[in-house]
Structures are given as C-alpha cells and as structure tokens.
Amino acid sequence: MKISxxxxxxxxxxxxxxxxxxxxxxxxxxGHTIVVHDLYAERFDPLLPANEIPRETxxxxxxxxxxxxxxGANGIVIVHPNWWGMPPAILKGWIDRVLRPGTAYRFxxxxxxxxxxxxxxxxKAVIVFNTANTPADREQEVFGDPxxxxxxxxxxxxxxxxxxxxxxxxxxxTSTKEQRTVWLEEVRQxxxxxxxxx
Numbered sequence: 726m727k728i729s730x731x732x733x734x735x736x737x738x739x740x741x742x743x744x745x746x747x748x749x750x751x752x753x754x755x756g757h758t759i760v761v762h763d764l765y766a767e768r769f770d771p772l773l774p775a776n777e778i779p780r781e782t783x784x785x786x787x788x789x790x791x792x793x794x795x796x797g798a799n800g801i802v803i804v805h806p807n808w809w810g811m812p813p814a815i816l817k818g819w820i821d822r823v824l825r826p827g828t829a830y831r832f833x834x835x836x837x838x839x840x841x842x843x844x845x846x847x848x849k850a851v852i853v854f855n856t857a858n859t860p861a862d863r864e865q866e867v868f869g870d871p872x873x874x875x876x877x878x879x880x881x882x883x884x885x886x887x888x889x890x891x892x893x894x895x896x897x898x899t900s901t902k903e904q905r906t907v908w909l910e911e912v913r914q915x916x917x918x919x920x921x922x923x
Contacts (some may be wrong), residue, residue, distance in 0.1 A: 726799040726920060728752050733805040735817035737766070740897055740905060744854045744912050745804040751913045752802075755922035760794050762815040764815045771818015780826040791819070800920045801848050801886070803876075804897040807893070808864040810871040820880065829884040844885015850919050851881045851888070854912065857895035890919055 730749050734741035745761065762769070769787075776782060784792065795801070806814050812820075824830075826842045830842040853876045873891060881889035892915060894900075894908050
C-alpha cells in the first residue's frame with residue numbers, strides 16, 4: 726500500500742516526531758511504500774492564494790506533487806498537537822491547499838449550493854495521532870473534543886475515506902520516558918492493525 730504520513734510540529738525533538746517516525750518505520754518494515762512530509766521542515770507555505778481557489782487552475786509544482794501523492798495514497802497518517810482545539814496553522818493550510826476540489830472531493834453536477842460532497846480520495850483509512858496537555862476527561866467535558874468533529878466529520882468523511890481512527894496521547898508535558906515508550910508501542914500496533922502487512 727502507498728501510505729502518506731503528514732507531520733505538523735515545529736520541534737524535531739517532539740513526541741510528535743517520534744510518533745511519525747515510529748509509524749513510518751513500522752509501515753515501511755512491513756512492505757508499505759511510505760511518503761513522509763514534515764511540513765515545518767519542508768517550510769510548507771500554508772497561505773492559500775486567491776488564484777489557487779478555482780478548481781481548474783495551474784498549481785505550483787510542490788502543491789501539485791502533494792495533491793498527486795494524497796490522491797494516490799491507499800492510507801494516510803496525520804500527526805499533530807492539539808493547539809486551541811485545532812491543528813497547527815501549517816496543517817490547516819495544507820488541508821486548504823491540498824485537499825482541494827478535484828483532488829479530495831467534488832460536488833455533484835446537480836448541486837445547487839447545498840454542498841453535499843462526493844469524496845474522491847482513494848485511501849481506505851486515515852489514522853490521526855494527536856498529542857495534548859489537557860486530560861481526556863476535561864477535553865471532552867469542557868471543550869467537547871473539537872478535533873474529533875474536525876477530522877472525522879469535516880475532513881475525512883467529506884473526502885470519501887470510510888475509516889477514521891484517532892488516538893490522543895496526553896498529558897504530554899508530564900509524561901515519563903517509560904510512558905512514551907508504551908505509547909510508541911501502541912503507535913506500532915495501531916498502524917499495523919489499520920494497515921496490515923502487504
């Protein structure tokens with residue numbers, strides 16, 4: 726399988742990087758073809774210019790490559806921290822510029838503005854790994870876990886992917902080395918459960 730790993734964290738020593746590296750190494754070892762994009766390391770430009778909004782437009786080569794890769798992926802792994810109940814801005818910009826009409830979704834010819842999409846992505850599943858510094862019960866009770874709605878309902882199902890599995894690791898700031906080792910083992914197992922060896 727072709728699997729895209731998208732990482733959004735500015736610190737190369739972060740646990741997010743450890744998650745992405747573990748997922749990519751595990752999947753590669755099991756015979757999958759992996760493409761990793763560390764958005765900060767690549768200095769991905771998150772700003773969507775007006776001339777990219779129309780469906781039929783000429784895209785910059787780097788954005789066209791991202792679109793081609795994500796359209797051809799059989800699976801997707803997203804790794805990012807929970808910042809203000811949202812993905813980091815660089816990842817939101819990636820969503821805006823790459824999960825675009827004609828690549829990730831389209832609207833029916835009969836659509837008259839109601840905006841019911843037809844998903845175009847080939848991926849069979851998306852795994853979203855999040856880190857957080859809010860305990861799970863507080864996240865749910867106080868904030869309602871907005872990332873759950875954003876990823877499952879607003880993005881993944883919108884783009885036609887039937888399975889979205891999300892795992893949150895918290896509380897990162899107080900976690901021990903032993904706890905992180907256990908979590909990384911969980912990352913290995915989850916990636917294999919969702920994307921079995923070829």
